[in-house]
Amino acid sequence: MNDAFEVERLANNIYRLRERYIAPWLRCNIWFVKGRDRDLVIDTGMGLWPLKKTLITHGGKNLTAISTHSHFDHMGGGSDFCQHWGHKLEAESFSKPSTNPADFYPFVRAETFLKDPWPDFKAEQFTLRPAPLTGYLDEGDVIDLGDRYFQVLHVPGHSPGSIALHEEATATLFSGDIVYDGDLIDNADDCDTSLFKQSLHRLNGLSLETIHGGHYDSFGSTQLNQIISNYFEGFQRMHNCDRWVRDQIKLSNKCGLPT
Ligand SMILES: [Zn+2]
Numbered sequence: 001m002n003d004a005f006e007v008e009r010l011a012n013n014i015y016r017l018r019e020r021y022i023a024p025w026l027r028c029n030i031w032f033v034k035g036r037d038r039d040l041v042i043d044t045g046m047g048l049w050p051l052k053k054t055l056i057t058h059g060g061k062n063l064t065a066i067s068t069h070s071h072f073d074h075m076g077g078g079s080d081f082c083q084h085w086g087h088k089l090e091a092e093s094f095s096k097p098s099t100n101p102a103d104f105y106p107f108v109r110a111e112t113f114l115k116d117p118w119p120d121f122k123a124e125q126f127t128l129r130p131a132p133l134t135g136y137l138d139e140g141d142v143i144d145l146g147d148r149y150f151q152v153l154h155v156p157g158h159s160p161g162s163i164a165l166h167e168e169a170t171a172t173l174f175s176g177d178i179v180y181d182g183d184l185i186d187n188a189d190d191c192d193t194s195l196f197k198q199s200l201h202r203l204n205g206l207s208l209e210t211i212h213g214g215h216y217d218s219f220g221s222t223q224l225n226q227i228i229s230n231y232f233e234g235f236q237r238m239h240n241c242d243r244w245v246r247d248q249i250k251l252s253n254k255c256g257l258p259t
Pocket residue numbers: 069071074158177
């Protein structure tokens with residue numbers, strides 16, 4: 001049996017999948033959204049376990065994969081899907097991801113994997129499969145599932161082509177890594193701090209009930225305001241990723257989480 005994904009059913013025909021054997025401090029949220037005519041998977045994790053098969057087991061049909069951005073923890077499974085959409089600004093990162101394992105350090109290391117995906121797997125050899133985009137998404141595009149619609153917002157800053165998906169009818173936002181209830185990253189190689197701040201201001205102005213972030217648990221609008229104000233005060237921001245990862249590992253060991 002494939003137990004590599006934790007699957008949780010939420011309201012509005014939305015499922016959250018998480019890679020069970022990736023450390024909680026890194027694993028991204030994989031959103032499976034069911035519609036009348038077709039289904040979406042928003043982000044695909046690190047691509048080490050059979051995601052598509054798992055979605056089909058849960059009734060997935062006419063699946064389109066959407067990557068909120070091209071970071072390794074979100075787009076690893078993109079190549080499994082015939083349709084893979086994202087922002088043009090990151091097209092090259094999707095089609096020619098880094099082949100240098102050092103680029104994934106400090107996030108990818110032995111402690112990242114709670115169980116190896118296959119025998120003889122070596123964390124320090126982790127690379128991604130190319131996952132070229134088969135369609136581009138940009139600000140104002142609408143994704144139609146037959147009975148529900150998602151508007152694309154271009155929210156750069158965490159990466160140049162970061163997108164979020166907004167379902168106005170349910171006041172729901174899939175935000176990717178521009179905002180989640182954890183330490184936000186605005187200073188990695190492809191980040192732009194000033195765009196990051198602009199995008200957060202923009203999200204703060206939306207009328208939302210539920211925000212499904214790229215990591216950690218979902219939250220409502222009050223918490224969104226709190227996260228954004230924490231970020232602007234210098235909290236909820238990853239200042240130094242090396243130290244942050246070391247702290248997360250220490251914390252997991254202390255809490256007796258599986259290692
Ligand atoms: Zn990211």
